[in-house]
Amino acid sequence: MARLSRCIFELDPEDVAALRLAKQGELLARGVGPVSEKALDQMISRKELALYCCKRTRGVEETARRIKALIDEMDSEKGRDTLGVPLLDHERIQQIWKDQQRHTVCIQDPEGFPLYLKTGSLKKGGVELCCYQCARGSTSLESFHLHLNRFIPGG
Secondary structure (H helix, E strand, O other), rough: HHHHHHHHHEEHHHHHHHHHHHHHHHHHHOOOOOHHHHHHOOOOOOOHHHHHHHHEOOOHHHHHHHHHHHHHHHHHOOOOOOOOOOOOOOHHHHHHHHHHHHHHHOOOOOOOOOOEEEEEEEOOOOOOEEEEEOOOHHHHHHHHHHHHHHOOOOO
C-alpha cells in the first residue's frame, strides 16, 4: 500500500529541501558531521514528513503510468513470496486495472482548492519550518486501495 501511495502522491520538493536542511542543522548542532543525502533521508521520520511537507497528487497520466508499472513489477518474478508463489493472479489483476484505471481522475487533488492549512511554524536546526494540517482524508483513496488490495490472495 505504501508503494501504491507513492504512485499517487509526491512530496513538495521545497518543503522536503527545507526539512533536510533543518535535519542537517540539528545534526551539526549535536556535533554529528555532515552525512550523506541517503543517510539524512533515513533520519527523517514519517511523522516529520507529514507535519512539515505538503503532498500533492501527480496528475492522471503520471499516476496511471506509475500504478501500471507497479502492477507490472508485482505481476513479475519480483512479485513472489519467499516460497516463489505469485502474490497476484495475472488475469485478475490485469482485469482489475483495466476496470479501475478510469478512477485515477477521481483521486486527483481538486484544481485551485487548497488542501493544506498552515497551523504554525517551528524553528528546527536553524531553519523555520511551516507546520501543516491536511484537509484530505484517507477516504478518497480507501475505495481505490480496497479494489487493488482485493486481488492479493488472503487479503
